Amino acid sequence: MTIFQHSINIFKILILAFIVSVPTTSYAERIKDLASIQGVRENQLLGYGLVVGLDNSGDLTTQTPFTVQSVVSMLTQMGVSLPPNITLQLKNVAAVMVTAMLPPFARPGQTIDVTVSSMGNAKSLRGGTLLMTPLKGADGQVYAMSQGNLLVGGVGAAIGNAKVQVNHLGVGRIPGGATIERSVPTVLGQGDFIHLELKSMDFTTATRLVAAINSNLSPSTEIAAALDGRTIQVRAPIGxxxxxxxxxxxxxxxxxxxxxxxxxxxxxxxxxxMNQMVTLQNFAISHGNLTVVIDSDITVSQPNPLSDGKTVQTEKNTIDIKSDEGRLVMLDKGVSLGEVVKALNSIGATPQDLLAILQAMKSAGALRAELDII
Structure with missing residues (x-):
């Protein structure tokens, strides 16, 4: 082999390596983004507590008696006795609900974020401190304890009848504000199998997911099988x-x-x-607007000087009817989403007009799509 032929072969290898290394356009997604592992889930936690240290922006105790009851109960547990007929006038305390999400495989000692929401008529939770609040699960057991200073992403001020407020002041957040006290047992599969659950039921996607698992992880034997359009059973190692x-x-x-x-x-x-799968059958549509304008004008009739006439007010009404030109647009079968939008815009259809147009298209059988009105 000559030096020239050897150089040509090296050049071919470099070109081939470059072509292989160039990323190609792909619409594939990770299974992590399409499905979840059955049993690996979060759990909601809920608790009732008190926020103190507010700047005269707490609950009005005359309208929220549960705030006063909570304070009295807390003070009693701490050994503080109040006279029987005393009425507390609290301005710096607010009753709140505390919510959090307990992640899977969470262990005691770890911290999670909590959201604190006012349940009374407090004006603002800004600058407040949440007192120790137990967070319970759906079974009534305590899974975390929450306490800390609130972070409220808003600000407000009021004087007299003037009031300025930016964002919402009745909800705050405490990053890492709860410590987990009890873990929830999470089983990663049952026996020899784990189950994947698609986030959206689709038989085609389930079939392709099964094929991807079998071809990449076990080409000789099939370890994955679709039980239905959402659940895929996979044989997995133990331990x-x-x-x-x-x-x-x-x-x-x-x-x-x-x-x-x-x-x-x-x-x-x-x-x-509309998604990209929306298509149309052959149909024609006409769109036009009818505008009615009623104008009322009051004029004054003034009599001549040194006459016995009287000043009279007269009302002059004007009615004007304007009708925009109705244009007939013909759309062919199988047009894409972009052509649908372009055609509707060409006849001057506003979003409110589209409501009636799409309903008429669906009733006429020209719209090949599911029409969901929310």
């Missing part, structure tokens, strides 16, 4: 090796199936959203 096995599954790439053609219409705001 500590199961964690690494789940990690491999989560990072596999799957090309998900395109969802059903859907059009979402918000009747209150006029918002219309």
């Amino acid at each position: 500590t090796a199961r964690v690494a096995f789940v990690s491999q599954i989560e990072n596999l790439q799957v090309d998900p199936s395109r969802g059903r053609a859907r059009v979402i219409v918000n009747a209150r705001t006029g918002t219309v959203a």
Whole structure:
């Protein structure tokens, strides 16, 4: 082999390596983003507590008696006795509800964030401190204890009848404000199997997910099978090796199936959203606006000087009717989403007009999509 031929071969190898290394456009997604492991979930926690140290922005005790009852009960537990007929006038205390999410595999001693929300008529929780509050689960057991200074992302001021407020002052957050006291047993699969649950039911995506697992992790034997359009059963190793096995599954790439053609219409705001699968059949549509303007003008008739006439007020009404030109637009079968939007905009359709237009298109059988009105 000559030096020239050897150089040509090296050049070919470099070109091939460059082509292989260039990333190609792919619409595949990780299984981690499409499905979750059955049994690995968060749990909601809830508690009732008191926020103190407010700057005269707490609950009005005459309207929220439960705040006073909570303070009296707390002071009694601390050995403070109050006269029987005394009426507390508190301005720096607010009754709140404390919520948090207990993540899976959480262990005692770890901290989680909590959200503190006013349940009375407190004006602001800014600058307050949450007193020790037990957080319970759905079974009534205490799983965390919360306490700390609130972080409120708003500000407000008021004087007389003038009031200025930025953002919401009745909700605050305490980063790492709760310490876990009890863990929730989380089982990573049952027996020899783990189960993947798709976030959206789709038979095609479930089939492709099964094929990806079998081809990448066990080409010789099938370890994954779809039980239905949402649940996939996977045979997994037992013990500590199961964690690494789940990690491999989560990072596999799957090309998900395109969802059903859907059009979402918000009747209150006029918002219309369509996915890329929406298509149309052959149809024609006409759109025009009719505007009626009624103008009322009051004029004064003044008599001539030195006459016996009287000043008279007269009302002059004007009615003007304007009708925009109705244009007929023809749309062909199978047009894409972009062409649908372009055609509707060409006839001057506003979001409110689209509500009626889409309903008429669906009734006529021209809209090949599910029409959901929320």
